[in-house]
Amino acid sequence: MSALARILRFTRSLMPYYVGIMIAAAVVTATGLAVPFITGRATDVIVNAVGGSGGEDVVGATIRTVLLLAAALLLAELVDTLVSNVGGYWGDVMSAKMRTILSTRYFEKLLALPQRYFDNELTGTIVARLNRSIAEITNFMKSMSNMFVTLIMTTIAVLIISAWHYWPLAVLLLIAYPMYLWLTALTSTKWQRIEGRKNDHVDVASGRFAEVIGQIRVVKSFARERSELRQFEEHFEATVGLTGEQSRHWHRMDVIRRAVLNVIFFALYAIIFIRTVQGHFSPGDMVMLVQLMAMARQPVTSLSYVVDTAQRAIAGSKSYFEVMDLDHARVGGDGPRPQELTAASTVSTDGPMIAFTDVRFGYDNDDDVLSGVSFEIARGERVAFVGESGGGKTTLMNLLMGLYGTRSGSIEVAGAGADLETLRQNIGVVFQDPxxxxxxxxxxxxxxxxxxxxxxxxxxxxxxxxxxxxxxxxxxxxxxxxxxxxxxxxxxxxxxxxxxxxxxxAPILVLDEATSALDTKSERLVQAGLEKLMHQRTSLIIAHRLSTIADVDRIITLRDGQIEEIGTPDELAASGGIYAELLALQHSSTAADRKRMKSYDVVG
Missing domain, CATH: 3.40.50.300 (P-loop containing nucleotide triphosphate hydrolases)
Structure with missing residues (x-):
């Protein structure tokens, strides 16, 4: 129930709808309770008239009385019809508003989560969790708000009326309610455990489904349609087996619950019939009490539906709040992100724009990808990053944009401001994938x-x-x-x-292999656009062509996550390092040298 209470707190702005729906439910309950009393009174009036020896005046008075009682029944039904539909309308609007609140907050949370969270989650799984969890929560809250007051008020009213007429009736009802709830609770624990396993299969299958559809060209190119379909089907086949186990458990327990209920209500009806024969109850009392017992039975049996939807809502809310409760620092690492550059020279146009100081970084619990990285980039400077594939070039750009926190060291950026949004507003990016x-x-x-x-x-x-x-x-x-x-x-x-x-x-530009996937003609067009884009901007370039690297102001080379050299293209061409090696390799035609060039993600 704590999960359901949390949902109420989470959507407390909908409280006017909850209250309105419950008031409507209370009116509907009252009209429902009026029916047994009206029919009971009508029964006594008719029985007295039929068994008496009154004349036409008595018959006429009786007819007028029963017509008034029939009119009262009509009024009760009309009120029930009107108010139940008003409550239904409020329930529909409340459900839509709740979906909006829960969906928006879920999306807001996802947008705020660090990049590391998305590195470890399938997009389709995230979407499937949203759709399933929120649908289950809203369905429960809608049915609960419509039924809860009716169930409670009906139960209390029947208990009071039964005790007034004959206290053993109320005692038997007091036994029936907790007994049924206890047996339902026994059913619930195992049901929820199986439901969680089903949800895991559905989420994985849905996540893979979205991934396959998004990469359908790759799937078709490798003729993997049957394989993907088989894996998808296996997950849903697993849910069939789990549903069978879940359903057997539920219905086996339901047989026990309903059998206990049947025995208790047999005793209730027997008492009512015997006391009517003995003259303790009038025929009207008997009719009224029998109808009340039928009304008392409805809340108990409705518990099956309420519990079923509640279990689904609890399971759904568990998935939902697991995401909502994620701690940003724990998910993304609690290392520092880029900060405003504090050097005195930041007020000068000649001062540095970006400064990395002894930066160390690794993904999750893996070894360091970057270690002891330090460099400065001046305003308006073009700097290329060169190194072997996986050497940390793209990781440097991710750290610059604050997508990950460093393990140690600092990153300072002029204009970074007080938050990541301001930082990223000052950085333009062109990725290899547009x-x-x-x-x-x-x-x-x-x-x-x-x-x-x-x-x-x-x-x-x-x-x-x-x-x-x-x-x-x-x-x-x-x-x-x-x-x-x-x-x-x-x-x-x-x-x-x-x-x-x-x-x-933006004053800072990051080009992460922006032309590597293009043909020669397209690359010339894009490169011309990039030249215009880089004009008078601080530009960080991960390039795959030496012709592009040759035009930069400086080159930073990385090897095994550490900076090897920093210098101008002319300086590094004569240093004997990575850049000099690449220049030598581009003039070679041997297969081994071409392979060596590819390991740097660079071509001549």
């Missing part, structure tokens, strides 16, 4: 500046050589490019990514 969204071309270009005008978008599109192919589309910049830009070529997507960084106009 990572476009499924909106229009204009929306993708303006992703870093959503308030940009159409004229500003077109201006940067021209500078990035985007305009020349966009003009060929019937809808121009309003062309929808599909998920991850599937309708565009690699060169077109990368030019849009360059335009996006241009429009953001």
């Amino acid at each position: 990572s476009l969204f499924s909106g229009t071309i204009a929306e993708n270009i303006a992703y870093g500046r959503p308030d940009a005008t159409k004229e500003e978008i077109v201006a940067v599109a021209r500078r990035a050589a985007v305009d020349e192919f966009v003009r060929k589309f019937p809808r121009g910049y309003d062309t929808v490019i599909g998920e991850r830009g599937m309708k565009l070529s690699g060169g077109q997507k990368q030019r849009i990514a360059v335009a996006r960084a241009m429009l953001k106009d």
Whole structure:
């Protein structure tokens, strides 16, 4: 119940809806309780009239009385019809608002979580958890708010009325309720454990499903359709077996619960019938009490549904709150992120823009990827990073953007501000994968500046050589490019990514192998756009062509997570280090040398 109480606290802004729904349920309960009394009274009036010897006046009075009682029944039913529908409307709105609250907070939490969390989770699993958990929670809260007051009020009213007429009736009911709840609690523990195992299978299968659909070209290229389908089916087949085990347990316990209930209600009806024969109850009392017992039975049997939805909600809320309770520092590592540059020279245009000081970093509990890394980059300087694949070049860029915390050392950035959002607003990025969204071309270009005008978008599109192919589309910049830009070529997507960084106009630019996946023609177009983008910006470049590296101000080479050399291209060409080795290898035609070049992610 603590999980359900937490849901209520989490959605306390919906309290007016909860109260309104419960008031409606209370009115519906009252009208329902009125029916046995009205029918009981009508029974006594009719029995007295039929058994008496009154004349036409008595018959006429009886008819008027029963018509009034029938009208009272009609009124009760009309009130029930109206109020139950009003409550149903409030329940629908409440459910939609709850879904909005829970979904928005879940998304907000995900957006705030460190990059490390997403490194260890499948995207599809995250989405499946959202859909399943929130659906189960909202379904329960909707049914609970509609049923809870009705169940409680009906139970209390029946107990009081039964005790007033004959106390053993109330005693038997007091035995029935806790007995049924106890047997239900015995059922619940194992049911929830199996439900958790089912949810694990569904989440994994859903996560893989989303991953396969997102990489469908790769799946088809490697003819893995049958294999993926088989793995997907195995997870859902496992849920079938678990559901069978779960259902057998539930229904076996339900037989016991209902059998106990049947025996208790047999005793209740027997008492009512015998006391009516003995003259303690009138026929009207008997009818009223029998109907009340039927109403008393409904709350007990409804517990099965309430408990079932509650169990699903508890299981769902467990998955939901596991994410909501994640500690950012524990997930992302509690190491420091980039801070505002504090050097006195930051006020000068000649001062450093970025400073790494003795930075050490590793993923999770693995060994260090970077160790003792220190360097400074001046304002407006172009710096290339060269090293073997996996040597830590991209990791340096991730640390600069605050995606991970360092194990030790410090990173200082001019204009970093007090939070990561300010830091990232000052950094433009062009990745090897352009990572476009499924909106229009204009929306993708303006992703870093959503308030940009159409004229500003077109201006940067021209500078990035985007305009020349966009003009060929019937809808121009309003062309929808599909998920991850599937309708565009690699060169077109990368030019849009360059335009996006241009429009953001950030003082620091990171180019992470921005042209490595392009053909020669596309690379020339993108490279021309990058040259314009890098103008008067502090640029950090992970490049895969020596021709690009030769144009930078300085080169930083890394080997085994440590800096080996820092210098200009001319200085490092004569030093005998990694860069000099690459220059020598590019003139070699042997297979071994070509393989050695590839290990650096560099070509001539």
